[in-house]
Amino acid sequence: MCCAGPLLALLGGIGITSAISALWMPVLAVLAVAAGLGVLAVRRRRRTAACGTAPAPADLGMPTVGPPSRQGRE
Numbered sequence: 001m002c003c004a005g006p007l008l009a010l011l012g013g014i015g016i017t018s019a020i021s022a023l024w025m026p027v028l029a030v031l032a033v034a035a036g037l038g039v040l041a042v043r044r045r046r047r048t049a050a051c052g053t054a055p056a057p058a059d060l061g062m063p064t065v066g067p068p069s070r071q072g073r074e
Contacts, residue, residue: 020027 017028017031020031
């Protein structure tokens with residue numbers, strides 16, 4: 001059911017576009033350009049909002065192998 005909304009919106013958009021283009025062909029070109037601009041705007045917004053990590057050493061908390069250190073015992 002999570003995909004029903006987007007699929008219905010897509011099919012509805014295709015239906016409306018085909019109905020409008022049957023009446024007036026230049027509207028189809030305008031809608032295609034508007035859809036392309038919308039896709040570009042969403043991609044640009046997602047790219048600027050994408051998160052990243054800063055390069056840094058990772059402390060894994062692994063035990064050391066060897067004799068125990070004498071720090072703090074003196």
